Amino acid sequence: MNFPQNRAFEWVSQNLQPFVLGVLVLLATARFLYVLWPKWRIFRQVPGEDRFKYPLKRLGHTFRIAFLQAKMFKEAKAGWMHALIFWGFLIFLLRAAWFFFIGFFPAVELDGGGLETLYFFFKDSFIVLVTLAAIYALYRRTVERPERLTLSLEGIVILVLILAIMMSDALFDAGWQARNPQASMSGAWLGSLIAPMLSVFEVTAIIHLHNMAYWMHVICTLYFMTLLPGSKHFHIVTSIPNVFFSNGFEGGNQLHRIDFENEELENYGVSKIEEFSWKKLLDLHTCTECGRCDVACPALASGKPLSPKQLTVDLRDHLNNETPHLLDNDPQRSDGPLLLGGIINDETIWSCTTCGACEEECPVMIEYVNKVVDLRRGLVLMENRYPAEFANAFKSLETQSNPWGFGSNTRADWAQELDIKTWDKNNPTEYLYFVGCNGSFDDRGKKIATAVVHSLKSAGVAFSILGNDEGCTGDPARRAGNEYLFDMLASKNAELFKEKSVMKIVTHCPHCFNSLKNEYAEFGVELDVIHH
Known part of the structure; x- marks a missing residue:
């Protein structure tokens, strides 16, 4: 026919x-x-x-x-x-x-x-x-x-x-x-x-x-x-x-390690729009401005000056405005608007909780968290500009491996009355229970850790803890933009895991879970991480 x-x-x-x-x-x-x-x-x-x-x-x-x-x-x-x-x-x-x-x-x-x-x-x-x-x-x-x-x-x-x-x-x-x-x-x-x-x-x-x-x-x-x-x-x-x-079928927020030993690197994080990767720029051009991310954002709901949609639109508009100058290859241009503190206010960047609710809602799979962390890296590593209360947290993470300044030699005190094995490389248990900073030092967190221990024992799970050898995963430092400090803490933990032949981990902390499961592979350890 x-x-x-x-x-x-x-x-x-x-x-x-x-x-x-x-x-x-x-x-x-x-x-x-x-x-x-x-x-x-x-x-x-x-x-x-x-x-x-x-x-x-x-x-x-x-x-x-x-x-x-x-x-x-x-x-x-x-x-x-x-x-x-x-x-x-x-x-x-x-x-x-x-x-x-x-x-x-x-x-x-x-x-x-x-x-x-x-x-x-x-x-x-x-x-x-x-x-x-x-x-x-x-x-x-x-x-x-x-x-x-x-x-x-x-x-x-x-x-x-x-x-x-x-x-x-x-x-x-x-x-x-x-x-x-x-x-x-x-x-x-x-x-x-x-x-x-x-x-x-x-x-x-x-x-x-x-x-x-x-x-x-x-x-x-x-x-x-x-x-x-x-x-x-x-x-x-x-x-x-x-x-x-997009990497929506994988876990984590696609935060990647910076090679601090690479002497050719001139910038850490993002302080100019052209320092974002091509995928992050593709995200900006893909925003439909539907606002689903705003509805889900807890920071915006609590009155903080962060709209994921507006953040994306502002970055996209800035990219479009800067495109002619970037194509002119004018590295000496100094009269353009600043990205950090100009196009995007510092308070906007620090308002994000990095929870990823916006990414869960976005129908076109835009990634927000990795951009926010990139901008925070630019503020912390390149401009040394961050909220004053971060200074003590960074110092405590560096010296005591927890953000609150508790002595690292008291990390296992919460478990003294619970009869928990300490990890023995020569006689390891099937699982390592990675407690995390919250479970080790926070009063409510200790109750959670204790409940997890009772549950594991009741289920007949063979597990141990690292005791005072355990250190912070570094997640608070990474989320706050201090990638150098995260790298230091994660490298130390990775070496400890390899030294003690740790393969399987149970943790109740969602931050530890995400970091160990999705971000530690770049440090040379492949861990089977299970949330309680």
């Missing part, structure tokens, strides 16, 4: 149509690439980051998060709205390609082998679904106006363009069937439904409507494309790659 020859040649003749369409495509593509090219150049010159490991896991993760929209449905109405528009977008990619194909090759016929009937059915069904979703999206932005959303004229324009593309698609089929009642367009049920309604118009009007639908569809599609790289809707291009390159 051949595709019906649904063509529109009255406004632009068949011979001239490929040239007119070619000019429009050339202009739109040139505009798209003109805005995109500087961003691509920046990606190529900023620090690299290995995000290509585990390609099959990444593909599976991308299919679940990006294509199935798995994280969208935590809010049912908004989730279905976005998912329907996204799925419709995928279906209409083929339809858009068809519109351009028949414009460039108006006389060519293709045999769909019957598949066109099935495609037209799904295509028309999604025209209805996407139209309803876009209307609801307009209603949310103009009437409901949720506080978490960034409301802008740009968002309205995009939704109007989507509606125009949907209506022009349906009208193109309907106009052809109204002009050619004898023509069969199997599966195009929406066009067949609308075509009789057009009979109230004169033939000339129907011809103009048919031609208008074609060119309206083409022009709206091209205009939509030109808007993407220069707006927040660039996430339509970047979101799927961003999900693919």
Whole structure:
């Protein structure tokens, strides 16, 4: 079965149509690439980051998060709205390609082998679904106006363009069937439904409507494309790659060790926007400004000056503003705005609890914690600027291996009456119970540690503790931006684990759990860490 020859040649003749369409495509593509090219150049010159490991896991993760929209449905109405528009977008990619194909090759016929009937059915069904979703999206932005959303004229324009593309698609089929009642367009049920309604118009009007639908569809599609790289809707291009390159299927916050022995390193952490890796910059361009991160953020809920969404938007806007200067290779430029203490206030950076709730909510897998820690590293290691109360904590971690200044020789005092074995390399137990600073020194933490000991004994688990040999994992120092201190503490612990042949660890502290399980591999120890 051949595709019906649904063509529109009255406004632009068949011979001239490929040239007119070619000019429009050339202009739109040139505009798209003109805005995109500087961003691509920046990606190529900023620090690299290995995000290509585990390609099959990444593909599976991308299919679940990006294509199935798995994280969208935590809010049912908004989730279905976005998912329907996204799925419709995928279906209409083929339809858009068809519109351009028949414009460039108006006389060519293709045999769909019957598949066109099935495609037209799904295509028309999604025209209805996407139209309803876009209307609801307009209603949310103009009437409901949720506080978490960034409301802008740009968002309205995009939704109007989507509606125009949907209506022009349906009208193109309907106009052809109204002009050619004898023509069969199997599966195009929406066009067949609308075509009789057009009979109230004169033939000339129907011809103009048919031609208008074609060119309206083409022009709206091209205009939509030109808007993407220069707006927040660039996430339509970047979101799927961003999900693919994310490490959401792995644990931890992707905080990596700094090689302090590398004499070529001039900066530790981030104090300039160009010091972020390409993946972190891709995050910035991927933000949809949906505000889900803000709703989940405990710092924002408690009144602190931190909005994860605004932090991302401010960094993105700063990146866009600095891009021309970065491409000019002007290292002596001194009149630009400061990133630390300027674009991003110190108080904003220190307000983050690094809990990762924002990352859990983000539907496009933006990573926030590693950027905050990078900025803190810049403040602490490069500018020696941090809250005054950190000074004593850093000193205590360095000298006593806990942030409160308790003597390291009292670390095991909590366990004196509990008859717990101390780890013996020559006669090791199956598990090491890593107590952590909280369980060793804090009064409430000691109760938790005692309860864990009773539970392990009741379960018949063979375990020991390190006693006074145990030290802080260094997590408080790392989260506070003092990577050098973390490196020192983690290196010492890693050597101790290797010396004592520790392989399996139980811990009740979530901070110790994360650090030992997800961050100590870079220090040469592979630990099987279990949370109680």
